[in-house]
Amino acid sequence: MKTRWFSGNRVDLLENGEAFFPAVFDAIRHARREVILETFIVFEDKVGQELHEVLLAAARRGVQVDVLVDGFGSADLSPAYVQSLTAVGVRVRTFDPAVRVLGFRFNVLRRMHRKIVVIDGERAFVGGINYSADHLADFGPQAKQDYSVELVGPIVGEIHRFVRTAIHDPVGDVINAGHGLRAAWGRWHPHGPQQSAERAAVNAGSADALFVRRDNLHHRNDIERYYCIAVRRARKQVLIANAYFFPGYRLLRELRRAAGRGVEVKLVLQGEPDVPIARTAASTLYDYLHGGGVKIYEYCERPLHGKVAVIDDEWSTVGSSNLDPLSLSLNLEANVVLRDKPFAQHLRTRLEHLIERSCKQIEVPAHKGWVWWAQVRGFVVFHFLRRFPVWASHLPAHAPKLELLAQPHAHSPARPHAHATGSSHAR
Known part of the structure; x- marks a missing residue:
């Protein structure tokens, strides 16, 4: 199909x-x-x-x-x-x-x-x-x-x-x-x-x-590819709310590039996770994302399970796919991508309401004592993400x-x- x-x-x-x-x-x-x-x-x-x-x-x-x-x-x-x-x-x-x-x-x-x-x-x-x-x-x-x-x-x-x-x-x-x-x-x-x-x-x-x-034969990276295309074309705002955030290197790079060209990039991630390791994994990316100008918010009222995004005034997506290795490289997933201004505006309003009412912004630390360790950790994480789709194909199947x-x-x-x-x- x-x-x-x-x-x-x-x-x-x-x-x-x-x-x-x-x-x-x-x-x-x-x-x-x-x-x-x-x-x-x-x-x-x-x-x-x-x-x-x-x-x-x-x-x-x-x-x-x-x-x-x-x-x-x-x-x-x-x-x-x-x-x-x-x-x-x-x-x-x-x-x-x-x-x-x-x-x-x-x-x-x-x-x-x-x-x-x-x-x-x-x-x-x-x-x-x-x-x-x-x-x-x-x-x-x-x-x-x-x-x-x-x-x-x-x-x-x-x-x-x-x-x-x-x-x-x-x-x-x-x-x-x-x-x-x-x-x-x-x-x-x-x-x-x-x-x-x-x-x-x-x-x-x-x-x-x-x-x-996303399947494991003909559509291995379709959902991630549409995210990357949309972020690459963004001109004003990228707003992503995703429960399990540990995406591939390509999407991380596009988010930083978008912020670097003046796009407001906001991520709403888990602050009260139902799976604690999800927050731990996402937090290893904060330094890299902050360094590129990406704004990060943690939703703290209850566990976040959403997988949605709004880009500029028209593009949006809702579905089952998290932005993590399981969803992007292993699981069978389905999203709908939409081009519709009224819907995009409504979804953005709901997410902005979530940010204002129930999220805390993760600030860039004024002083980091272990800068060298953050750099080493970032190097390991990014090279893991860069090669993960290839490694995933060799996991037990x-x-x-x-x-x-x-x-x-x-x-x-x-x-x-x-x-x-x-x-x-x-x-």
């Missing part, structure tokens, strides 16, 4: 679970033909239970429902949770499942990290929010700050084609996949409704949209499999037309 721009889209920002979950669950409740949902995490808390209820109801009224979860992120889903879905015809697949060894999960690398929902080929959601209660403010101090978008318009047809292919024949996402593996998996024979771009092709708004993904967790009943009363695909072919 080639990456291309689509005009005439409507895009709405969904900030945190308070906006995201009601929008997605309402869309599933009103689905008429098809629901495709893929996510890194589903927990069996109050959010996961509500998701379970709306998927069950959709399947019972004859909607074709496909769910793809990650074998690491959603490893603890109970058999009862899954089997109750498959009993009414929901096809639940897991990406690269693995059994625990001495209580530990070792399938941590090369995860299916995307968060996408497509309803009837007409409406799509893309972002970074998982299905768990820690995306709601009432979770407490560890509730995550995050973002997603709801899309209507021609871009939905592109996203729809992608997710339909991914749930049946995800060979393009496989590490070291050869063309011979396609025969082992089998050709894609779509089941159910064939609607895609046709229904979504009507102009719905003013946004130009681009669906960008295998051909991940997509497994149908339980076979839907071929003649379920609620779904007499349901069919099942193969269950556990290695890719």
Whole structure:
């Protein structure tokens, strides 16, 4: 699938679970033909239970429902949770499942990290929010700050084609996949409704949209490349909010160059991280970024989980991809890139509000006692980042499999037309 721009889209920002979950669950409740949902995490808390209820109801009224979860992120889903879905015809697949060894999960690398929902080929959601209660403010101090978008318009047809292919024949996402593996998996024979771009092709708004993904075969660096291009073209402001910030050397260099030519470059990073090493890793870059004129803010109200950016008055992106080695070199990710002034201005306003209300600016130290150590550390970090994509290709790898967790009943009363695909072919 080639990456291309689509005009005439409507895009709405969904900030945190308070906006995201009601929008997605309402869309599933009103689905008429098809629901495709893929996510890194589903927990069996109050959010996961509500998701379970709306998927069950959709399947019972004859909607074709496909769910793809990650074998690491959603490893603890109970058999009862899954089997109750498959009993009414929901096809639940897991990406690269693995059994625990001495209580530990070792399938941590090369995860299916995307968060996408497509309803009837007409409406799509893309972002970074998982299905768990820690995306709601009432979770407490560890509730995550995050973002997603709801899309209507021609871009939905592109996203729809992608997710339909991914749930049946995800060979393009496989590490070291050869063309011979396609025969082992089998050709894609779509089941159910064939609607895609046709229904979504009507102009719905003013946004130009681009669906960008990262996989381990054909699109290894697409998301990072679009970030670099946008920063390189920036003339006034770059504002990036990203939870896990440890990007490649090329993006770091572009950020410094932008600041050097007078662009205001602001980074919003974690100050209260859910994974402490994330802040530690990012902080090793502060001296280098400060030296180029980049302004750094740490969000301190709760853990930051967002992966968004706004550049100048028009360009923006929202998605699942962090700016760290896992997302940029190993995981399967998806972002939407947008050219739309109203949306960019709204997202910038929300991020500036975050900076003013809940962030502290990291100041350049007036006196640093260990200047030589900072220089040595910077040298090591930057050369590590420069070569990381090459090193990542040599990390332990295998051909991940997509497994149908339980076979839907071929003649379920609620779904007499349901069919099942193969269950556990290695890719």
